[in-house]
Amino acid sequence: MADQQARPVPFRGGGFRPVSIRGVGLAVFVTLLLLAEWGTRTGWISALTLPRPSDVVATFGELWTSGMLFKHLAPSLTRLAVGASLGVAVGVSTGILIGLFSYIRSGLVPLVAALFPIPKIALLPLFVIWFGIDEGSKYALIAFGTFTPTVVATYGAVDNVDRTLIRMGQSFGMGWFSIVRKIVLPGAMPGILSGLRISLAIAIILLVAAEMLGAEYGIGAYILEAGSLYDLERLFAGVVVLSLLGVVVSTVIGQIEKRLLGWRV
Amino acid sequence: MDLRVEGLRHAYDALPVLEGIDLDIPSGRILCLVGPSGCGKSTLLRIIGGLERPTEGKVLQVGAPPEGCLNPLTYVFQDFALLPWRTVAGNIRLGLEEHRLPPGRADEIVADVLARTNLSDFADALPKQLSGGMKQRVAIARALAVNPAVMLLDEPLSALDAQTRELLMEDLISLWTRQPFTAVYVTHNLAEAVRLGHSIAVLSRRPGRIREIVTLDKPLAERIHMDADLEAVQEHLWTMMREEARAADAELLNG
Ligand SMILES: Nc1ncnc2c1ncn2[C@@H]1O[C@H](COP(=O)(O)OP(=O)(O)OP(=O)(O)O)[C@@H](O)[C@H]1O
Ligand SMILES: [Mg+2]
Numbered sequence: 001m002a003d004q005q006a007r008p009v010p011f012r013g014g015g016f017r018p019v020s021i022r023g024v025g026l027a028v029f030v031t032l033l034l035l036a037e038w039g040t041r042t043g044w045i046s047a048l049t050l051p052r053p054s055d056v057v058a059t060f061g062e063l064w065t066s067g068m069l070f071k072h073l074a075p076s077l078t079r080l081a082v083g084a085s086l087g088v089a090v091g092v093s094t095g096i097l098i099g100l101f102s103y104i105r106s107g108l109v110p111l112v113a114a115l116f117p118i119p120k121i122a123l124l125p126l127f128v129i130w131f132g133i134d135e136g137s138k139y140a141l142i143a144f145g146t147f148t149p150t151v152v153a154t155y156g157a158v159d160n161v162d163r164t165l166i167r168m169g170q171s172f173g174m175g176w177f178s179i180v181r182k183i184v185l186p187g188a189m190p191g192i193l194s195g196l197r198i199s200l201a202i203a204i205i206l207l208v209a210a211e212m213l214g215a216e217y218g219i220g221a222y223i224l225e226a227g228s229l230y231d232l233e234r235l236f237a238g239v240v241v242l243s244l245l246g247v248v249v250s251t252v253i254g255q256i257e258k259r260l261l262g263w264r265v
Numbered sequence: 266m267d268l269r270v271e272g273l274r275h276a277y278d279a280l281p282v283l284e285g286i287d288l289d290i291p292s293g294r295i296l297c298l299v300g301p302s303g304c305g306k307s308t309l310l311r312i313i314g315g316l317e318r319p320t321e322g323k324v325l326q327v328g329a330p331p332e333g334c335l336n337p338l339t340y341v342f343q344d345f346a347l348l349p350w351r352t353v354a355g356n357i358r359l360g361l362e363e364h365r366l367p368p369g370r371a372d373e374i375v376a377d378v379l380a381r382t383n384l385s386d387f388a389d390a391l392p393k394q395l396s397g398g399m400k401q402r403v404a405i406a407r408a409l410a411v412n413p414a415v416m417l418l419d420e421p422l423s424a425l426d427a428q429t430r431e432l433l434m435e436d437l438i439s440l441w442t443r444q445p446f447t448a449v450y451v452t453h454n455l456a457e458a459v460r461l462g463h464s465i466a467v468l469s470r471r472p473g474r475i476r477e478i479v480t481l482d483k484p485l486a487e488r489i490h491m492d493a494d495l496e497a498v499q500e501h502l503w504t505m506m507r508e509e510a511r512a513a514d515a516e517l518l519n520g
């Protein structure tokens with residue numbers, strides 16, 4: 001044995017475990033923007049294909065200094081807040097009821113499955129008739145759009161709550177409401193919050209759709225107007241605002257998760 | 266308060282699980298239930314604690330639960346069943362929140378059981394920070410907090426490693442010696458049964474019937490690890506269970 005050749009055991013583990021590395025995301029952003037800037041300046045990218053990033057920034061600055069940004073942002077944020085909280089509140093409650101009661105589950109799950117794939121934008125004329133051309137139809141569109149994904153995420157989350165914890169609650173003589181409040185809701189919270197990420201992104205998408213109809217101010221209205229005039233700088237300035245909104249929403253949910261879900265392993 | 270199980274039979278659809286069970290659970294003593302896998306021990310415990318309705322027969326509480334008892338029949342589960350979002354103290358308080366206690370009383374009780382289970386330093390820890398043995402200690406503390414008339418333990422030590430199991434067994438014995446409690450203790454482990462049981466009920470394979478009830482007179486505090494008398498009882502239990510266990514095993518293979 002002693003004179004036989006010794007080799008190290010080949011390493012076969014590792015990988016399959018991506019971690020997020022600081023700054024890489026930013027680097028990708030900056031590289032793409034620099035590429036676009038360089039391309040538009042050298043004429044390699046024509047002005048009709050893509051606006052020059054520096055021009056977009058200038059337009060954005062103008063929007064800011066003229067105060068128009070807030071004039072557009074305020075109604076949009078209101079619509080988003082009202083519509084999304086309505087949709088999320090009703091969605092979470094419905095999801096919990098579906099998760100807990102056999103009859104409600106049997107009755108509503110097929111209905112939700114039928115409603116989910118409907119492009120809510122297609123129902124916009126209907127909403128206008130039901131809720132009026134003013135804010136009502138916009139709230140309804142956003143609420144309806146956030147409702148279905150919230151319901152699906154919530155009842156899935158309730159289904160995943162550990163049943164032994166519920167049996168434990170019963171074995172300590174806890175009442176139904178106590179069990180829902182102290183065991184089911186906190187147990188479902190991780191699923192509800194990750195559903196919220198999707199719902200709120202959908203809400204931002206629907207905001208633009210909602211403002212297609214009779215909105216004087218609003219980020220969506222601003223983008224649509226710029227689009228119809230083929231004003232690419234303004235169009236992109238508006239799109240940037242929406243992107244930022246998405247980042248802010250996602251960051252806020254991340255913070256909530258950090259605070260509320262610190263108990264997760 | 267004693268418990269009495271009378272003429273109990275239970276079936277899941279067409280599958281008979283328990284058959285003709287009669288048991289007396291006298292207060293202040295620990296009854297161990299042993300039997301081959303799948304013979305219905307957990308089912309019997311769920312029925313005793315009122316978490317499941319038996320097909321036939323009944324479970325009776327004889328006499329009133331003692332003064333200050335908040336939850337007469339209290340479980341300790343195999344997988345601990347701690348709320349991961351609550352601290353140790355919060356988990357222990359859970360069972361107390363259902364009762365209108367005078368202000369400050371709940372905190373007193375929590376501090377007392379934390380001290381009795383040597384957990385005082387961990388009051389603010391979350392379950393994810395605890396080892397398996399610690400988690401089960403918390404679950405035992407939570408059960409003690411409601412001052413149960415009968416503790417129902419379903420393989421409380423099965424998820425733990427051998428050393429932790431030995432330590433927790435000693436803890437249970439010293440808890441019992443200081444303040445005797447009534448318990449039904451389900452286990453696979455015959456060594457646990459002979460260490461903790463005042464009586465040991467052996468169930469046959471499914472449908473579970475009581476084959477024999479062995480009583481042990483030696484006081485709990487005097488039963489030491491690898492005691493010769495206990496080994497003899499354990500040997501006797503094992504001869505009784507061996508064929509049952511083998512048959513139960515074969516049954517599972519046949520579907
Ligand atoms: N809710 C249920 N529905 C249908 N069958 C069940 C249910 N619970 C248990 N059973 C069946 O009843 C039998 C007894 O189950 P039980 O869990 O009481 O056995 P056990 O003695 O505790 O087994 P183990 O030693 O594995 O814990 C098993 O065959 C099991 O498959
Ligand atoms: Mg079991």
